[in-house]
Amino acid sequence: MIVDNARAFRALLPEGGRLLGLDVGTKTVGTALCDAEWSFASPAQLIRRGKFTADKAALVALSQAQQVRGWVVGLPLNLDGSESPRSQSTRAFARNCRDTGLPILLWDERWSTVAAERALIEQDFSRAKRAERIDNHAAAHILQAAIDALVSVTA
Structure with missing residues (x-):
């Protein structure tokens, strides 16, 4: 779903569990994991x-290895909140992953890459290392x- x-999403996972965050790009998929208590x-x-089949298989394998209960997929909206071709592509990616049996939350990611870039600059990574790590850090931000929203909501 x-x-x-x-x-x-919280109603689908009343007992919590590990989640996999995804920053779906055209060349890479950045991933992040959270603990079962959503901290x-x-x-x-x-x-x-x-x-796509290989990408999905890699995500399913990671999910199984890490005992993931759901996915959070970053939805790249325009700054005014409207849909873009990238957001439509991300929605299609999520629809094509429905058969994993895991619930999927589409989460607004408008500022995730900017936040990840700032965090990596503060850690003094070189430009090359930042480019290599930005998608995973954006996924962690998403x-x-x-x-944070899930723990503040009651099911």
């Missing part, structure tokens, strides 16, 4: 995009924002 608000999110592995 795909939902776009914290209350509906903190951390960057995970970077998946280089190829054929996931952290979502779990």
